[in-house]
Amino acid sequence: MLTSGYHVVAVDRMYFGDQSLDEHLGNPKFELHRIDSRSIPEKIFEGIFAVCDLVAISNDPSGDINPELTNEINHLSRVRTAKLAKESGVERYILWSSCSVYGTGESQNLTEQSELNPLTVYAKASLAAEIGVDALASESFCVTILRNGTVFGLSKRMRFDLVVNLMVSTAFEQRKIVVMGGGEQWRPLVHLHDISLVAINIMQQPRDIVNRQVFNIGKENVQIKSLAYRIRRVIDGPIEVQIVPDDSDKRDYHISFSKASSVLQFKPKNSIEDGAIEIYEALIKGDCTLNESTSTVKWYKRLAEAEELYKKLSIDGSMFK
Numbered sequence: 001m002l003t004s005g006y007h008v009v010a011v012d013r014m015y016f017g018d019q020s021l022d023e024h025l026g027n028p029k030f031e032l033h034r035i036d037s038r039s040i041p042e043k044i045f046e047g048i049f050a051v052c053d054l055v056a057i058s059n060d061p062s063g064d065i066n067p068e069l070t071n072e073i074n075h076l077s078r079v080r081t082a083k084l085a086k087e088s089g090v091e092r093y094i095l096w097s098s099c100s101v102y103g104t105g106e107s108q109n110l111t112e113q114s115e116l117n118p119l120t121v122y123a124k125a126s127l128a129a130e131i132g133v134d135a136l137a138s139e140s141f142c143v144t145i146l147r148n149g150t151v152f153g154l155s156k157r158m159r160f161d162l163v164v165n166l167m168v169s170t171a172f173e174q175r176k177i178v179v180m181g182g183g184e185q186w187r188p189l190v191h192l193h194d195i196s197l198v199a200i201n202i203m204q205q206p207r208d209i210v211n212r213q214v215f216n217i218g219k220e221n222v223q224i225k226s227l228a229y230r231i232r233r234v235i236d237g238p239i240e241v242q243i244v245p246d247d248s249d250k251r252d253y254h255i256s257f258s259k260a261s262s263v264l265q266f267k268p269k270n271s272i273e274d275g276a277i278e279i280y281e282a283l284i285k286g287d288c289t290l291n292e293s294t295s296t297v298k299w300y301k302r303l304a305e306a307e308e309l310y311k312k313l314s315i316d317g318s319m320f321k
Helices: 019-024 067-087 121-134 164-173 199-205 224-233 258-263 272-285 296-314
Strands: 009-011 030-034 050-053 092-097 142-148 150-152 176-179 186-191 213-217 220-223 240-245
Touching: 030 224, 050 067, 050 176, 050 199, 067 092, 067 121, 092 121, 092 199, 121 142, 150 164, 150 272, 164 176, 164 224, 164 272, 176 224, 186 224, 186 272, 199 240, 213 258, 220 224, 220 272, 224 240
Parallel strands: 009 030, 050 092, 092 142, 142 213, 150 186, 176 240
Antiparallel strands: 186 220
């Protein structure tokens, strides 16, 4: 956004800190507000042209930790944000949803009109948010919903709980890739750099092309077992691929991206191999490291445990009085 000339106002609770934004903090075109999405003030939207709503307790396993909290943030707070944005005169609203709303698809090449079957708290909250914000669309308030595939690739705030990133990290650390559930399940995948361009694309489209429209966003669908072998081929040294026959995660969906390709001319460039290589090289160089905060589930659990400990030991809101 910044490199495209936009003035960016970022609003985030900062559960993972703001270190990844260090390079932007001195930029006069960048503002950062540390605010919980459930209490965003209306004044934030003054003079704003478009809202890109990426708020979520993410991903599916993380959403299961506290279902009530997940619904509050991933569903209710996002509908509230859209309402405030509309009331404040914001022209465009883009909701970043998820292909997980398809759950277990009965066929391949699921389109935006295919039956939805959300299996997890995260997916159900995503679908509820879609329904809530779509109802707010009007001629003056353009609403677009993006159902994103699973993201991969190197980032400033690295996540190693996403399937490609996770496979690369275990190949680096353990010389092994574990494939859960037999590996026949399908996943839609897309590189971080490609998906980051979608918001600009949407904002530059004519209103009648994208208003009240849903787009599946991804590059390709891959079966998990095939993904493991593709990653192994681009990493140096012997890597064991271990197939585990069962898994509690029953998600399995193969998605069509033809609508985004034809309507938005969105054609992702970065391959799975590109992403795997860049992550592996960054791990070798020490440019990114494996730690508790790079696993979203582990980090959320750590924060919850820290909060409970603080409640037990603090007096009058302080640990040192």
